Structures are given as C-alpha cells and as structure tokens.
Amino acid sequence: xxxxxxxxxxxxxxxxxxxxxxDQQHVVNAVHNDTAEQEASWAxxxxxxxxxxxxxxxxxxxxxxxxxxxxxxxxxxQSRGVTTPSPVQAQALPCVFQGRDVxxxxxxxxxxxxxxxxxxxxxxxxQRPPVPGFDYYTQMPMLSAPAAPLALVVVPTRELADQxxxxxxxxxxxxxxxxxxGVCGGVAVDEQLIQxxxxxxxxxxxxxxxxxxxxxxxxxxxxxxxxQISILVVDEVDRVLEAPEMETQLREILQAVNPASRxxxxxSATLPAFLPRLARSAVLRPITIRVDEASMPATVPSxxxxxxxxxxxxxxxxxxxxxxxxxxxxxxQFMRPAEKTSRLLSVxxxxxxxxVLVFCNSRSRVERVARLLxxxxxxxxxxxxxxxxxxxxxxxxxxxxxxVDVLVATDLASRGLDLPxxxxxxxxxxxxxxxxxxxxCGRTGRHPGGNTGGADVSGKxxxxxxxxxxIAAELKQLLCATRQQLPRExxxxxxxxxxxxxxxxxxxxEQ
Numbered sequence: 001x002x003x004x005x006x007x008x009x010x011x012x013x014x015x016x017x018x019x020x021x022x023d024q025q026h027v028v029n030a031v032h033n034d035t036a037e038q039e040a041s042w043a044x045x046x047x048x049x050x051x052x053x054x055x056x057x058x059x060x061x062x063x064x065x066x067x068x069x070x071x072x073x074x075x076x077x078q079s080r081g082v083t084t085p086s087p088v089q090a091q092a093l094p095c096v097f098q099g100r101d102v103x104x105x106x107x108x109x110x111x112x113x114x115x116x117x118x119x120x121x122x123x124x125x126x127q128r129p130p131v132p133g134f135d136y137y138t139q140m141p142m143l144s145a146p147a148a149p150l151a152l153v154v155v156p157t158r159e160l161a162d163q164x165x166x167x168x169x170x171x172x173x174x175x176x177x178x179x180x181x182g183v184c185g186g187v188a189v190d191e192q193l194i195q196x197x198x199x200x201x202x203x204x205x206x207x208x209x210x211x212x213x214x215x216x217x218x219x220x221x222x223x224x225x226x227x228q229i230s231i232l233v234v235d236e237v238d239r240v241l242e243a244p245e246m247e248t249q250l251r252e253i254l255q256a257v258n259p260a261s262r263x264x265x266x267x268s269a270t271l272p273a274f275l276p277r278l279a280r281s282a283v284l285r286p287i288t289i290r291v292d293e294a295s296m297p298a299t300v301p302s303x304x305x306x307x308x309x310x311x312x313x314x315x316x317x318x319x320x321x322x323x324x325x326x327x328x329x330x331x332x333q334f335m336r337p338a339e340k341t342s343r344l345l346s347v348x349x350x351x352x353x354x355x356v357l358v359f360c361n362s363r364s365r366v367e368r369v370a371r372l373l374x375x376x377x378x379x380x381x382x383x384x385x386x387x388x389x390x391x392x393x394x395x396x397x398x399x400x401x402x403x404v405d406v407l408v409a410t411d412l413a414s415r416g417l418d419l420p421x422x423x424x425x426x427x428x429x430x431x432x433x434x435x436x437x438x439x440x441c442g443r444t445g446r447h448p449g450g451n452t453g454g455a456d457v458s459g460k461x462x463x464x465x466x467x468x469x470x471i472a473a474e475l476k477q478l479l480c481a482t483r484q485q486l487p488r489e490x491x492x493x494x495x496x497x498x499x500x501x502x503x504x505x506x507x508x509x510e511q
Contacts (some may be wrong), residue, residue: 025479047087048372053287058098060090067093076171084092086111087291093118101283103266103275106291108442112267113167118231120151121171123230124203140188146397147181147196148228149206156209156239156246158184158389159396159417164207164235167418183208183216183224186389192216196223197428210240210249212329216481217256229257231265234282236415237275238268238435247274254282269442270435306349327445331462334489340464344369344428345376347462354379357422359440361411361429369428370408383409412440436475437463465490472496 040059040348044051051057061067064074077083085093088106092115095102106112155161160186169178181195183206196216206213206224216224234240234250241247254264262284268275279286336342348356360366363384370382381395381404392412398404400419407413408428414436425444432436444459464485468476472493479486489495 044091047090049087049091051091051287051288053284057287058094060087061085061094061328064088067097069116069118070121070125073118073171076173079440080170082111082114088112088289089114091289093290095287096263097122099263099284101264103268103279103283103286103288104291105268105271105289108269108439109445110291112421113164113235115267116151116153116231116235116265117164117168117171120168120231123150126204134149145200146222146225147199147202148225149181149204149207149235150228151205151231152213152226152229152253152257153205153207153233153235154210154213154240154250155184155207155235156242157236157412157415158186158209158410159392160236160415161209162393163209163418168205168207179204181206183212185209185212189215193223210246210253214249214252226253226257229262232262233255233265233267235267236269236330237266237278238270238272239415241272241274241278247278250278259284270438288510328441328459330441330482330484331460331491332465332479332485332487333462334465334487337466337468340428340466341372343464344373344426344444347426348373348378348406349423353423354400355402355419355422356406356424356426357413357419357443358406358426358428359414359431360408360410361431363431366408366410373406373408379403379405381407381412382408385410385412398500411436411440412441417443419443423459423462425459427461430463430465430469430471430475432470434471434478437471437475437478449480467496469496 020292036059043049043060043062047060049060064077085173088104088110092102092104092112096115096119102115104112105117141257151160153164155164161182165180165182168180169175172178177198179202181192181199183192183196189212192212193216213224217226232254240250246299264286266275266279266283333343344358358369360369364387365437366382366384370380373380381398383395385394387395395404395407396419399407407419411431413419422444425441427437427440431440441461444461465475472490472495476490476493477485479490
C-alpha cells in the first residue's frame with residue numbers, strides 16, 4: 001500500500017472485543033452522553049432557554065459556523081449585523097435542521113424569522129424543482145404546471161408578508177427575481193397569478209395570508225399547488241388564532257398540506273389559549289422552545305403538556321412577562337383622558353431623537369393624532385388598515401429611511417414588522433388585551449439587524465393609563481414580574497373599568 005492512498009479495505013479486521021471491554025465502552029459512552037447533556041443544560045440556563053419534547057433534543061449552538069451555512073449566507077448575515085445566534089435561534093435552528101417539528105415561544109425582536117429562513121435556504125439549495133408539466137400524484141402529464149413551492153409561510157397580515165419576502169430576498173442580493181412570492185389580500189389577484197406562473201417549475205418559497213392563499217388554491221388550481229411543501233411555517237400564530245375566521249382558514253391549509261411529508265414550525269411571542277389545541281393537530285412530536293424563562297415563576301405550566309391543555313388564565317400574565325424584552329423600560333403614566341394630547345406633545349418634545357412609534361386603538365384616532373402632530377410641525381405619517389396597500393408600503397419605507405420621525409399606527413404595526421432603530425414607543429391608547437401590550441412594547445429594544453442576540457439594545461415604552469384601561473390587573477402583574485416601576489394608581493386594579501363598548505372584534509376591525 002502506497003503512503004497517502006488509504007483505503008478502508010486495506011485495514012485488517014479488528015480483533016473481537018471482549019464482554020468486559022464492551023461494558024467499559026458502555027460506561028464511557030454513558031459518561032460522555034451525561035457530560036454533553038449537562039453542558040447543553042448549562043448553555044440553555046445561561047441563555048434563558050427551556051426545551052421540552054420527545055426523543056433526543058440537539059444542544060444549542062454558539063455560532064452560525066456550527067450549522068455549516070454557505071459562505072454567502074454568512075456574508076449576508078454579517079452585513080445585517082447578525083454575528084451570533086440569538087437564544088431562540090441557537091436552540092431552534094439545530095432542531096429544525098434535524099427535521100423536527102418546532103413550537104417556538106420567544107419575545108418580539110428575538111430573531112424568530114431566521115429560524116425558518118435559514119432552513120428554507122438550504123431546502124432551496126438541495127431540492128430539485130419539480131419536473132415541468134408532470135403531476136407526481138396522478139402520474140399524468142399536465143397542460144399547465146402550477147407553481148409548487150417547497151416551503152410555505154403563513155402570516156396574519158400583508159405587512160408581515162411583505163417583511164418576510166424582503167428578508168428572504170436579502171439572501172439573493174444579485175438576483176432580479178428571488179425565489180420567493182408574496183400572496184396576500186389587498187393586492188390584485190391577477191398580479192399574483194402572473195408572479196406564480198413565472199415561478200412554475202421552480203423551487204420557491206410562498207409567503208401568504210390565509211384567506212388569499214385558500215382563494216388561489218381552491219379557485220385557481222392551475223396557479224398554485226401545495227403538494228410539494230416540505231416546510232410549513234405559521235408565524236405570529238397567536239395573531240392568527242385571534243380571529244375565528246382566520247383560525248378556520250389555517251386549519252384548512254393544514255389539511256391541504258400532506259402531514260406525512262411536511263415539517264411544521266409554529267412561532268409566537270405569546271401563548272394563546274388556543275395554541276395547545278392547534279398544536280395537537282398541526283405538529284408531530286414537537287420540540288417546544290421557550291426563551292427568557294427566568295422571568296416566569298416555577299408554577300407556570302408546560303406550553304404543550306397535557307396538564308396545560310386547558311389554559312390557566314392566572315398563568316397568562318407570567319407567560320406574557322417572559323415575552324416582553326428585559327431591555328425595555330416601561331413608563332406607565334396615569335392621567336385623565338383630556339390630558340393625553342398635551343402629554344403626548346410633552347413626551348415627544350422630551351424624546352432626544354426619532355424615530356418614535358405611537359399606537360392608537362382606532363383608525364379615526366390615528367388620523368386625528370397624526371393631524372395634531374402635523375400641525376405641531378412634526379414629520380409624521382399615519383398607518384392603519386383603511387389605507388391602500390401602496391400608501392402603507394410607502395409610509396413604512398419613509399419611516400425606516402428617516403424621512404418620517406413619528407409613525408402613528410393601529411396594531412397593524414405591532415406585530416412582525418421590522419422597524420429598526422425605534423428607541424421609544426408611546427401607547428396613546430391602552431390596548432384591549434395584554435397580548436397587544438406585549439407586542440406594542442416589543443417594537444422597541446430591537447437590534448437594527450433584527451436580531452437581539454449579539455447586542456445590548458435598549459428601548460422605552462411610555463403608556464398613557466386612564467381609568468378606562470381594560471387590562472389593569474394583567475398590566476400590574478406584568479410590571480411586577482419584570483421589576484418595572486408601578487404607578488400608585490395601578491396598585492388597586494379594581495378601580496379601573498373596561499368600557500362596555502370595547503370588544504376584541506371591534507379592535508380587529510379598526511386596525
């Protein structure tokens with residue numbers, strides 16, 4: 001045998017191993033496994049990660065290099081300021097890359113989007129597109145092949161869909177047609193049909209809102225097929241479950257995508273009561289990942305365990321406390337409703353630098369507040385669901401670019417949107433649910449690259465509290481759990497009363 005030309009057939013058969021040496025090897029393996037698991041446990045405790053699930057769970061990674069990502073992907077991450085995995089990425093990515101179903105509960109701004117974008121990039125790279133004009137299920141030729149995406153991301157709003165499309169496109173900087181298509185309401189169906197037809201027989205990702213996706217799948221079957229889906233993601237699943245109609249649509253989508261061949265990921269910032277029920281039918285042997293568990297008391301039940309199928313309402317504030325970034329300072333100011341306008345002007349003028357995000361509960365209130373600030377010479381733009389998609393896109397673009405200093409918005413801007421550099425959020429109106437409070441405050445304290453894992457980014461949330469507040473009791477528990485300053489008036493939550501006219505449905509319609 002020549003040196004350097006090693007072949008496994010050149011080695012002689014190893015001698016038989018005695019029973020004693022086998023026992024010793026078992027001991028060595030057991031010690032090694034215990035040590036590895038202990039190190040993984042320490043790493044999770046250090047980063048505030050809690051995991052649950054059947055079977056072996058991979059340890060969290062410390063760097064993106066451990067994931068064997070292509071150099072061009074690493075380059076894009078670095079250009080966006082993402083140098084190390086955030087806690088949710090550190091644990092979720094190795095689980096997803098192993099093909100496991102995942103339920104991830106982590107704060108807004110924690111980088112959950114990359115937990116599915118990076119695996120999708122590998123899927124696009126490894127999988128071949130379907131053969132043109134051929135239906136794998138009927139084994140018959142097709143007159144016109146529909147677009148057959150390999151991955152599907154379901155989101156609750158058009159704005160979040162646009163954001164995810166942009167995030168995926170960022171990894172194809174030199175491409176004039178990145179392999180991702182957004183399918184959502186508010187945009188002409190014909191335009192989306194043309195986009196899908198151009199992508200027929202290509203490996204693509206589709207990002208969609210539930211209603212428009214079902215419309216295309218059920219009424220225009222020649223345009224879009226879900227038969228090739230390998231990864232199905234529901235992002236902001238808590239928001240999807242808020243509307244009964246959207247939950248029904250989501251269940252139809254889950255039935256349309258073959259559960260035997262798909263990997264399912266559910267991502268949320270909060271733990272809605274409906275999530276365990278949905279998870280039982282949507283995911284198979286999932287790994288549940290929760291981040292910032294240190295802020296939760298030991299009595300909080302498991303997210304998906306049998307003991308928590310019936311949600312305990314008393315545990316909700318503690319769970320929500322974990323979903324509020326510890327880097328956000330909460331300034332809750334009590335006042336009469338008539339004082340809110342003058343207080344808003346005072347707070348804005350005391351803010352050192354823009355951009356600032358102001359939340360209101362209704363479209364009409366957004367317009368009135370924006371008009372007031374415009375008259376006071378602020379560079380301001382309103383944002384709500386009553387505007388055209390084109391206007392909302394331009395308003396968000398101007399806000400991100402610094403042409404608009406103050407964005408006045410409904411909860412349309414509270415979820416999923418990447419609004420980097422916002423150091424101050426003002427809640428002109430208190431929301432109707434504690435979940436919406438969490439998401440509004442989560443718009444600040446975010447890293448410019450959308451990943452808070454590698455930088456200490458602070459933010460401030462100023463809330464205008466009146467006697468009409470509907471979430472006084474939950475707010476008190478949340479502020480106490482996160483060791484924030486508690487206003488004197490909030491010490492007795494029963495003094496606050498929810499307005500009789502307020503309702504969850506009204507809030508959703510007014511966004």
